[in-house]
Amino acid sequence: MSSLSSFHTRRPILSLTLHLLRRITTTTNPKPNPTSRPLRRLSSNQTPRQNRLNNRLLPPLPNPTFDPPHKNPNSDPNFSQTDYNTISGLLTDSSLPPGPALEAALDRAGIELGPSLLEEIFARFDSSPKVLFTLFLWAGKQPGYQFSVGVFNSTINALGKMREFDLAWSLIFKRIKSDQGPYEFTFAILIRRYARAGLVLPAIRAYEYASKLDSICSSDMEMKLFEILLDSFCKEGSVRVASEYLEERVKLHPSWVPSTKVYNILLNGWFRSRKLKQAERLWIRMQQENVKTSVVTYGTLVEGYCRMGRVETAMELLSDMRKEGIEPNAIVYNPIIYALGEAGKLKEALGMMERLMVLESGPTLSTYNSLVKGFCNAGDLVGASKILKMMISKGFVPTLTTYNCFFRYFAKAGKIEEGLNLYTKLIESGHVPDCFTYHLLVKMLCKQERLGLVLQVMKEMRARGCDLDLVTCTMLIHLLLKMQKFDEACAEFEDLIRRGIVPQYLTYEKMSDELKKQGLGKLARKLCDMMASVPHSTKLPNTYGRKEAISREREASILRKAQVMTGIDAPDEVAKYTWSKRRYIAWKENLYIAKKAQVMPGIFRTCKNPRKLVRCRSTRENAVSGANLLIIGQEKSCWEV
Missing domain, CATH: 1.25.40 (Serine Threonine Protein Phosphatase 5, Tetratricopeptide repeat)
Structure with a gap:
């Protein structure tokens, strides 16, 4: 434990970004990606001495071991880079609206079309559904061209994003008549798109139609589609609909017993929706019905309790697992480690890491990422850098998920220079940033109103194969x-x-x-x-309505407390003009005190600076002064002295 706990020792930070990645190319320096030049680093105010001090704390960045999100078209002999670039240029041309104009431009280009080329283009422009559908229609008119399953499914996904579900169904029916499918994955895409659009009944109808097709009902794909339907509802917040539909299926087929996976999906859905009571009721029901639990079930429970801030309850489940003969692994430990790190309990998180290391399964890459994320969220980049060194020494190669933890911190803290330096080093080391990396960069720059850099990042984002x-x-x-x-x-x-x-x-x-x-x-x-x-x-979004409801409820609570303290009802607009000045000040004074009473417990819980607490003190004289300040302004004209 002591060896791990030493990682929590804090040291002065001179420059956050150079703590992390100034030396990442000292051991390996592959050629940079030639597709575009990385962003120029912002000018640094650091002295050479500061840079040398920071270099000593940095882990070198190993070469990435993963493939880029989109393969280089040159690697496929069936089409050329020129054709790929030509189509990409036409699809990004804002002067060519999707439809006949774009189709005419594609005809004039003289492109040699093939399935591999189209698959790459569809992967490249996955966020531009209308232009993709135009490309699909144009390709269908080319003599002898046959759509691959991947291109067809990508088109259905694009139409789902556009909410053009009638067009999607017309393509599906056409493919059914031609005995070319569709495949179960096509309906999985359609169901998820319906759920994302909040169209619950059409999603159910799509599942029920697919489950009656011979190619699906005669295999285990029908149950997989049912699980996808429930999972889609749960991920989009329609957990109650998923639960009710499951109950209807049980009533229609009394001999059918839901699988453990079905219960796990619902359990995860209730926790994602922050419905703790419903999740616990479902867990009790699973125990009463002797549902066979798995490590995934307990992982779902642990993650759910951690998401609700009940880490202690989650840790108690570890002993319950062992009683049932289920050995905890990284799936169970990772949420606890992340939750402890996010709460700033880094020593405890490292302690859980130590416990995981003695198990046969041991920590995974996700475990180390959880620790890195926890340190970053706590603002301890020195500790995060040490975890980075530790995972490399154990043979784990950091991925973009690892480095996105740092980008997330830089975006939150407004550390522009550090974020751009990290981005530059990733490019120089041969990594290909993903869309989430660019999201974090754009978010960081937008918060600081750096429009020029935002546009430059977006230009590079597109050049490196990520659609806007x-x-x-x-x-x-x-x-x-x-x-x-x-x-x-x-x-x-x-x-x-x-x-x-x-x-x-x-x-x-x-x-x-x-x-x-x-x-x-x-x-x-x-x-x-x-x-x-x-x-x-x-x-x-639901979050806005929930926040407004909470705000209204809190305001009503404050008014009730003020009324109890004064014995005076809240004034309406007429009462403001008829009350005496003394009576109105008395009501405002107690309203001010009531508001203070609501705020102060939170301040005492979160504020660790004694001087700030002193400034938050409120005597009756301060309350009176505050009440007087509150009535200055629009109420000033209510009384003429």
Whole structure:
């Protein structure tokens, strides 16, 4: 334990980024990816002495052992790089709207089409569904061309993203008539897209239709599709629907017994939705029905309790597992280690790591990533760097998931220079950043309003094979709005529509309100027309509604406490003018005290600085002073002295 606990010893940090990756190319320095040049590092204010001190703490970055997300088209002899680049250029040309214009441009290009080329293009432009569908239609008109299963499924996925489910079904029916499928994975894609769009009944109908096909009902694929249906509902927050549909199936087929995997899916769904009571009821039911539990079941329970902040309860399950003869492994330990690290209990997290090391299975790459993430979330980059060295010494090669932990910290802390330095070193070492890496970089730069760097990162993102998805474009639009670049924001919004991506309704509302506020009615009407041209939901994310409900509930609680303290009901607009000034001040004074009473327990729990606590003290005199300040302004005219 002592050897691991020593990692928690803190040392002064002079420059966070150089603690991590200034020396990563000292041992291996492969040629950089020639597709594009990495971002120039921002100018550093560090002295050479600081750089030398930081170099001593850095682990070298090993060569990546994974394949890039998209293969180099040159590696396939069936098509050329020129054809790949030509199609990519046409699909990214904003002057070519999807449809006849794009098809005509593809005809003029004289491309030699093949399944491998199309599969690479579909993987490259997975966030541009409308242009992909145009490409699919054009390819179908080429003489002798036959679609591969991968291209067909990618097209169904693209149509699902566009919410053009009628078109998706027409392609499926056409393929069924031609005896070419479709395969069960096609329906799995369709079900997940329905669930993502919140269309519960169509998802169920898609499953029930597929389960009646001879190719599916005669195999075990019917049960796999049923599990995918439940899993899709649970991941999109429709756990109750999944639970009710399971009960209906049990009633219709009394002899059928749900598998352990089905229960695990529901258990995970209740925990993901933060419905602790329902999850615990389901767990009790599983025990009463003697459902055979597995390490995955306990892993789901442990992860769920850790997600709810009940790490102690999760740790108690370890002994329950052993009583049932199930040996805990990394699946069970990883959530505990991550939760302890995220809570800042790094010594305890390292202790759990020590316990895992003595097991036969031992820690996995995910275990080390959990520790790195925990240290990064706690702001201890020295400790995270030491874990990095430790995992390399044990033979584990850090992946992009590992380094994304650092990017996440830099984005949260606004450490632009450190984040860009890390990005540069990854490129120089031969790593291929994924979309999530670019999301974190863009998020970091948007928070600091570095528009030029945001555009440069997005350009590199596209050059390295990552399509600009909804998340990235939404962050850019919000930044442009913040910087009052309304024409550019509308142009980006229009490009999303052109590519077949449905913008978030929250983004549309924010843009529309801002344009109206600035008197740009023409742009606001254009925006409204664009949004009306695509199927979309007018509901805001559940998180916003939940926060508003909590805020309203808290406000009502404060008003009730103020009423009890004063014996005076809250004033309406008329009462403000009829009350005496003394009576109104008394009510405001006690309202102020009630608000303080709500806030102070949280301050005492989280604040560790004694000076800040002193400043938060509230005597009755301070409350009176605060009450007087509250009535200055619009209430000032209520009383003429």
